[in-house]
Amino acid sequence: MTAVTYEKAQRLYPGSTTPAVDALDLEIRDGEFMVLVGPSGCGKSTSLRMLAGLEEVTSGSIRIGDRDVTHLPPKDRDIAMVFQNYALYPHMTVAENMAFALKMAGVGKEERAARVKEAAALLDLDAYLDRKPKALSGGQRQRVAMGRAIVRQPQVFCMDEPLSNLDAKLRVSTRTQIAALQQRLGITTVYVTHDQVEAMTMGDRVAVLKDGVLQQVDTPLALYDKPANLFVAGFIGSPAMNLIEGELREGHAVVGGHEIPVDRAAAAAATGPVTLGVRPEAFRVVGEGQDGLPVKVTLVEELGADAYVYGTSGVEGTPSNVVVRVPGQVGHQKGSTIRVTTDPTAVHLFDNATGRRLNP
């Protein structure tokens, strides 16, 4: 049983008044792939380093299984860390890099060699065991960093943006490899990234952080479908959700004189001004004469299967930029104006004052 539990875990840097991680409550289940995601400075890396023992916990506690590891040194936590720049020891060969932790732990020479061989086979590194990191490509170095974690057979993997030093194409393929590998090994993993696409594609569950505060933890789809607040709504999804300020009137939202249908229960829960959140794919283009939000097209991103229309809505009080997903190869022209509307079930309502989601 190697669940990981953060209990009101806090990190306050000396000389700072606001904590880098503020009373984090998070439970990561046995064997789960948990992704911590958020913009830079949100405390995701700090949270991970607290678990790894590289960062002090100011208050609260962290447990791995039943053990309280809050104040244990890293070596007694049974975790393995994968670093963003891989942190491979430059003067050691791949094999030595991978065996280093075992050597420090006093594991015998033969077992070290056997475990390194096993991990190397798993990661397709057999041919490179005698090379120094300098003589490896970025992708190979990344795999060595993974291998260094795997040979330890730890209870928990901590991965701190392990893909951000790879080029875009390699990042996508490595992404699936890591997720598959984790599934196969079944080791509880905490994975930090600032890339929400990575978070959505890799995580069993995703924890979204902002300014050191946990915003929401849920499965990727649930985050997408039911963002708990304005921040999560804007952060998850690419292109981002359209967030439009509006007024509620008799079960409709009114944006600059144009009616947008909303969920009745959500409308009933509103007490003040609201923000409407509509995903680009939830808009649909309506024909001439029907009521809809006018959008003046400034750019069409044609992807083949579908296209994203970027435009500005001439309506006051709305964001100048609106993104609408339309079927591909329809050929909306720059400079033309289209009218869009949506369904009540597809509109997320957020309270302007608190940022909280109003939909049930």
Place this chain on the structure above:
Amino acid sequence: MNTSRLGTRTDAGDPGSARVPGGTPGATTPPSTRTGQRAAGSGRRPRWTEDRVVPYLLVLPAVLIVVLLRIVPLVMGANFSFTGDGDANGAWVGLDNYRTLWDDEVFRTAMKNVGLLLLALPVAVAIPGLLATFLFLKVPGYRLYRSVYFFPVVLSPVIIGAIFNVVLSFDGPANQLLEKVGIEPIDWLGDSTYAMFTVIGVHIWATFGMALVIFMAGFATVDQSLLDAARSDGANLRQTVWHVIIPELSQTIQFVFVTTMIGMLTGMFGLLYIMTGGGPGGATYLPELYIWTQQGQMNRPALASAASMVLFVLMLVVGFAQLRLLKRATKES
């Protein structure tokens, strides 16, 4: 010989530089320049194009400085060491001067003392290395120590020698302190058993600040995430220093070793002059002091040249040996 060769170099360079003004206006349109040049130099000297001359012209000043101020004196010095002093002034005497050195008790002591210096070298490197490690790990008060450690470096050897002459005199504060804890006073500078060690100790005290700064610069380049990796790999402080920090600082350590050695062999004259003057009984002679004595006091410049050559070769050999050894020792197999 030298001058004539330099003469040809300048002659050959002149037509090239004369062609420069002609080439510059056409630089924006390379094809026409090339054809123009070819036309101008057709037949006469087709090989000396501007492109080929300019690089040599540009390195010439640096080469001249090195050759005139370094290589030529070195060769002259070597040559001079094979000539006689006094009555035999300038006459070729072969290896006579080197034989004289070999038979000279004082020079032999000086060489023995060089051996002592080499033995003290690891200590002279380890002290700043260790202190820099502590500073790097930010021990309490590290900011204060940082400046305090560097302080002696700005003092001249003459001042340091004078200070330690007082501190280490037979009835000075050092011995008074020893007396308080019940140890017999030591004649730090007057006893030939201790004198050389004393001066080496003072030299290390006076110069380790510079090595410390070099070490700290080296530490600044150590990748912080490697230390994190070592921590989460379960390495303790000693293992981290041994397996991560020392290999990472390999080049810094080599550099400090070599510069410290050179400092010891060439920078202790001031201290020796002030503190012992080579005494007692020639026990604290180093090659440098010996060279100065032979050249300046005894009026035997050729013999001094020979001693200089020995010192030069010694430094060359020791320096290379060190680099070879250290490269192997500080990097893991």
